[in-house]
Amino acid sequence: MPQEKKLLLLDAMALIYRAYYALNRNPRINSKGQNTSAILGFANTLTEVLKKEDPTHIAVAFDSVAPTLRKTDFSAYKANREDMPEDIVSSLPYIKELLEGFRIPVLMMEGYEADDIIGTLAKRAEQEGYTVYMMTSDKDFGQLVSDKVMMLKPARKGNDAETWGIREVCERFGIEKPEQLIDILGLWGDASDNIPGVPGIGEKKAKTLIKEFGSIENLLENLDKVKEKRSRESLREFSHQALMSKSLATIIVDVPVGTAIQQLRRKDPDPDKLIPLFEELEFRNFARRVFSDRDIIPEHTSRKAAKESGQIGLFDNVDAFGDPEQMAAKRLEELSREKSYRAVETDGEIRELAAHLESSPMFCFDTETAGLDTKDNDLVGIAFSLKEGEAFYVPFPENRSQAIEKAAVFKKAFEDSGIEKTGQNLKFDIGVLKPYGIDVRGKLFDTMLAHYLLQPDMRHNMDVLAETYLGYRPVPIEQLIGKKGRSQKSMRSVPVEKAAPYACEDADITLQLRGVFEPMLNEEGLKEIFDNVETPLVKVLADMENEGVRIDKEALADYSKVLSREIDRVEKEIYELAGESFNIGSPRQLGDILFDKLKITDKAKRTRTRQYATSEEVLSKLRNKHPVIDKILEYRSLSKLRSTYV
Secondary structure, eight states: OOOOOEEEEEEHHHHHHHHHHHTTTSOOBOTTSOBOHHHHHHHHHHHHHHHHHOOSEEEEEOOOSSOOHHHHHOTTTTTTOOOOOHHHHHHHHHHHHHHHHTTOOEEOOTTOOHHHHHHHHHHHHHHTTOEEEEEOSOGGGGGGOOSSEEEEEOOOTTOOOEEEOHHHHHHHHTOSSGGGHHHHHHHHOBTTTTBOOOTTOOHHHHHHHHHHHSSHHHHHHTGGGOOOHHHHHHHHHTHHHHHHHHHHHSOOSOOOOOOOGGGGBOOOOOHHHHHHHHHHHTOHHHHHHHHHOTTTSOHHHHHHHHHHOOOTTTTTTTTOOSOHHHHHHHHHHHHHHHSEEEEOOSHHHHHHHHHHHHTSSEEEEEEEESSSOSTTOOEEEEEEEEETTEEEEEEOOSSHHHHHHHHGGGHHHHHOTTSEEEESSHHHHHHHHGGGTOOOOSOEEEHHHHHHHHOTTSOOOHHHHIIIIISOOOOOTHHHHOSSSTTOOOGGGSOHHHHHHHHHHHHHHHHHHHHHHHHHHHHTTOHHHIIIIIHHHHHHHHHHHHHOOOOOHHHHHHHHHHHHHHHHHHHHHHHHHHTSOOOTTOHHHHHIIIIIISOOOSSOOBOTTSSBOOOHHHHHTTGGGOHHHHHHHHHHHHHHIIIIIO
């Protein structure tokens, strides 16, 4: 049967902003200091939707740089928006280059927004027999939904993308048909676009009125039937504003887009453009995933790219797809053959290795454990490396007394102050060895700390550092013990023949990273703070974690009761000042009491969702307006003290 004609239209800026802020707490910074969060987030969204939706036709729409028709009609339109973050501005050329590499048409028209371009193409494609999916996080697109036109809401919080058809839009906004969403927005307004709506009418009231009257026009013709006096008067006073807001919220569907739907047919990506782009952005993991996924890039194109690419390590193991454990086993076997990595298990070999460490000016080490709790952890093994490409792994027995006896062989080397120790997150390793009778001494070089100083906003785990600075991808721990969760295994269950090359690789890579970071610290003038401030604190923090903090649980329990009584007292005082009981913890209910009932100010701020702003910063500025404000701040302080700390 012929493939269904499916058109996918992406709202570029909505997806870019969403990607940028989703990664904002842990931004993706490459070795050049470039924030690639927006690019990577958008790229992930793009490839995911290509794979899952498999469209026959596709296009991405961008907003016009020139003033739009709405801006001309209403100068305050979107005037409240902050300037675009510089990191997004600098990302746009790369995102357009990414789309060019995927050979996806980019559409933009002066005077029109992406919404209008998408709306026009969606309705045109619908008439030509296409099923259309509009990918955006913007609720306004709900007005375009029909039997053949759907919204595709991007995945969030680990959930899959949501498809909104007529039923979903109508249920979400309490309307009979999707186009009535325009009427709701006309009354409610849209804080993100600075569409004013009608003062005093929020989302709930707007839904009720449109459900009863059908449209803004019919509502304005029947104002005498509006039961609530305040809403009736506001609608009468701001009737023109309601109609203007509806116009501003209406997506234009007759934009003179010259591109025919047939010209949007999906094409195979262009590896010659994508490979250099991924390498420049340091998207090695992403590149490997994209070129290994035949649903995104066809097999013949992917293999050709892998064969012809001169990028170091970018497509390592591109053909080794299949079971992760089998892949890991194959890779670990290769490491054992190609590298000087070996397990050291006999008593003679262990003593020989210990003597070798004792005679060295520096060694790198990495512990393998059964968990992440340094205070009560099970040491599975230790890997040592003294030069690049060579490492040794010493497995430890599960029996604690036998393990302590084995660790004692290395005690002299670890506690020799004249021998320097290198590691990745040494605080953890020092904490692990402490219960086994080893107190790590001597000068330290922690590659994770070094990178914190060099690139504070970038991720610092070893796999990322290896790919970024060495162009090398280590074996992920998940391929040995599985992903995080209940089913994840322990390193204790991994056979020595697999654990040894894995652990040796970690120690070897860490030693190589030191060779990269040490000269960089000198070049950046950071060596002194690294040696004299950051590194000495490693031992201090490890000792603090080992010692712990004594908690007087009975005293805290007693104090919790005192706080509860204080909270009850303040709560009653708030109710007396407000004249009624309400949920003080609800921003919406609190806002209604303060600004609608008590009317403590006629210039109340609102949030993006059009409810009253009641943050601590806002309330602190209103302290002199009404005595209830001080009581609310006291209530919040006491509640925070009890719930978070006591």
